Amino acid sequence: MITLKGIAAAPGINIAPAYKFGKEEFEIPMQPIKAEDIPLQIQLFEESLIATRKEIIELQKRIAQEMGQEEAQIFDAHLLVLEDRMLIEEVISRLKKDQVNVPYIFSEVLKKYIQVFSKIEDEYLRERIADLNDVGKRVLRNLLGKEHRSLKDLQERVVVVAHDLSPSDTAAMHKQMVCAFVTDIGGKTSHTAIMAKSLEIPAVVGLGETINKIKAGDMLIVDGTMGVVIVNPDEETLRIYREEEQKLRGVAEKFLQVKDLPAVTLDGRTIDVAANIELPDEIPSVKVHGGQGIGLYRSEFFYMNRKDAPTEEEHFHAYKYVAEEMKPYPVIIRTLDLGGDKFLSQFDMPKEIKPFLGWRAIRFCLANPDIFKMQLRAILRASVYGKLKLMYPMITSIDELKQANTILEECKEELRKIRQPFDEEIEVGVMIEVPSAALTADLLAKEVDFFSIGTNDLIQYALAVDRTNEKVAYLYEPAHPAVLRMIKSIIDAAHANNIWVGMCGEMASDEIFTPVLLGLGLDEFSMPSLAVPQIKYILRSLSMAEARKIAEEALSLTTAKAVESFMQSKLKEILK
Amino acid sequence: MPLVTKAVIVRNKQGLHARPAALFVQVANKFDSRVTVTYNDEKVNGKSIMGILMLGAEQGMEITIEAEGRDAEAALAELEKIVSREEEP
Incomplete structure (x- = not known):
């Protein structure tokens, strides 16, 4: 029995034999053939x-x-x-x-x-x-x-052990037979992690060299909650984990029972629990899991897997559909967020050395007002079919926000001229995902109707960690005191200016953070729809008074590790 | 089918390694004939780089080249030339 430590990328426990995928080594298992x-x-x-x-x-x-x-x-x-x-x-x-x-x-x-x-x-x-x-x-x-x-024809359930998994690898998998992922590279926000979460299977990533200790066919316990892989466990360990696995299944059922109920705390505060989507096709899944609206509609995915750029009509029809389907719940459309790690063939975007600090998101849109305006017009036109809100990504200063709003105003004027109806009261927000925006949240708050905290980028910029680089992935610590302080100051600034604040990054669906975020006063949580039932369950199990105490204590701790273990213990109490 | 055999001394400085071995295999593969090489009682396929390399025949050692097929004579003549010259061309 060997225990390997990696990065916990998707929670849960599963036990199955190892299937080595695409491994470039000569350890191939022997299989008799007919x-x-x-x-x-x-x-x-x-x-x-x-x-x-x-x-x-x-x-x-x-x-x-x-x-x-x-x-x-x-x-x-x-x-x-x-x-x-x-x-x-x-x-x-x-x-x-x-x-x-x-x-x-x-x-x-x-x-x-x-x-x-x-x-x-x-x-x-x-x-x-x-x-x-x-x-x-x-x-x-x-x-x-x-x-x-x-x-695809896998006959038994396996743990897929690989160097890394690409989108095409995961697309070709027989998903019922894959019960966990273990990879040698990658971090919490790698494709493998995101895939595992959406398939609801545990994943441990970033094992590094130690992954070679796993041989094909070895029995593995994958504990995606703790980030541990146990190779060829003894009877006792196996028994303990089997019990834990059973318990987790029971918990999952508890979550599903509350999925259609509102997320109301024990002392009566209602929180919005919404879903993140990339494409309109995901709406049925949002509804099934009890999502009360769309907190983040990543509109750039509309451009993917196609050669030409979508027209204003196509944008309009997609937004109209989503607005109508989600009615009366709100849908927040994030304007085009390209660059960073998302590039499209339709636009001639130059290769950059540091794309995350480069020409991306709102910067690209402000430089291409025609593309930006086409999208804004489509959103405005669709706004009469439901409750649409729009949100700018990567805002770093009030100047950018004002520029974007000026362009939005121009679009509204154009529509008024042709008597095209739209929601005059449409809410406009910014994504807070850059430290400069976080630090000037009080100024930005005066110009917008809401904030949505994008934790994935905010954390990488605040901690100076490239989240796609596995060598520094261990430094990507959402529980870092700097991150918590930043979130607190964003929420405080928003509330001081009477606007609401949501969160649409990974952290919003990471259950260990839920009590702290509730305690800090977050108004809306937006996440992959599969996570909705669990977050609702946790929100419904807490009172604001309790949550505030938890947040206060978390903020008093000095290291990410201390914060994390404190939050783990609190979550355990809640889920008992 | 003609079958020809000849014992040849390896003259090449590097033995039947490196470039000479690669050249030997490349030339052997140009012919239809089956080619085998025997050294120290070990017999290998003369069209296989692995086989030739595994023989480990050094300079001054005697190997036996055997060719069988319609172009056996020509094959043997060319292969002998490669083995018995001291320097690479």
Whole structure:
């Protein structure tokens, strides 16, 4: 039994065997195959060789162009290894004899050669070991890549263990059979983490090198709440975790019972619990989970997976649909938030060294008033069909806000001229996600109707941590005293100016923060719709007096770790 | 099918390693004939870089090249040239 510590990325506990996904190493599990499958395995092998050959030749061409013929010759040796008859024949003859999966045989044959070569005292041969390794990995990747397609046909529940998971990996998965993710890189806001949360399965990420201790088929306990992976647990540990898993299931059912009730505290304060969406298709899920409105509609997703830019009519119809569907609840549309880590092919955006500090979000929109105005007009026109609000992302100063509002005013004027009806009272807010906005919240509050705190960016800017860099992911601490103080001052500034304040970042759905945020006075929580029932449950279990005390104590603590363990213990009491 | 065999001394300074080995395999693969190389009682496929490298034949050692097929004679002649010259061209 070994215990590995990583970053807790999605909560929950699951127990299942490890399935190593896309791993570039030679530890391939042996799986017997049927005699009639041998031709298929041979075909798989040959296809992988052909695919690898193509890869190498393309690489060689590119290197020849970029670095010269000499450098490109290295790949001649790779091609020789790849086309080696002895190697190929040995794989095929062992396949027929042993009747096991071809990736396993290939890796074994390769290991044998590497072993023999490493015993021979010869510099040239030692270089060939590197070639063998390199070519071997390529072939295996292609072999396993082909096998991945059969990941869809997984017959048993597994824990997917991978270096990292890309959106296309997770899209191809047979989701019922995947019960947890474990990856070596990534942080709390990586794609893997977000995917795991939306699938409601636990995930532990950022394990680093220690992930190699997990072998395919090992029994794993994945505790996504604590960020722990236990490899081949003993009977006692297994029993404890099975009980915990059962308990968690019971808790989940408790949450679902309150999903359609309003989030009212024990002493009668009503909190809005809304959902974040990217596309109108998500509306049914919002309704099923009891979301009371949309706290963040990420309008830029409208531009993804298409070549041309959507027209004003398309924008209008999407917003109209969402407004009508969510009526009488409000829908907050965030204007185009491009740049940072979201780029679109429709716009010619330059590559930047520091995109998160670059030409993004409102900066891009103010520089492209035509694009901005088209969206604003569509929102205004749709505003008569429900309760729409609009929100600007990445505001850093009052000047930017005023510029944006001027453009909005122009749009309203244009519509008035053509007697196009729109909601004259439409609420306008800003996302507070930059420290300069947080520190001048009192000034901004005088110009807008509401705030929504975008914690993902706010935390990365406040703590100077790139949230996509796994080397510093451990420093991305939402519980950092600086973050809590900042949130408190934003909420206080908003309330002092009689505007309401919501939160639409990850923190709003992180249940350990719920009591503190309630205590600080947050008016609205917006989150992935799956999280709505649980957050409602917690809000309904607390009184404002209690929550204020919890917030006060959390603010008095000096380290993120202390804050986190304090909040954990409070949450445990609440969920008892 | 013609079958020809010849014992050849490895003259190349590097032995049947490195570039000479790669060249040997490349040339062997140009012919239809089956090519085998024997050294120290070990017999390997002459069209396989792995096989040739595993023989570990040094300069001054004697190897046996065998070719079988319609172009066996030509294959043997070219392969012998590679093995028995001291320097690479």
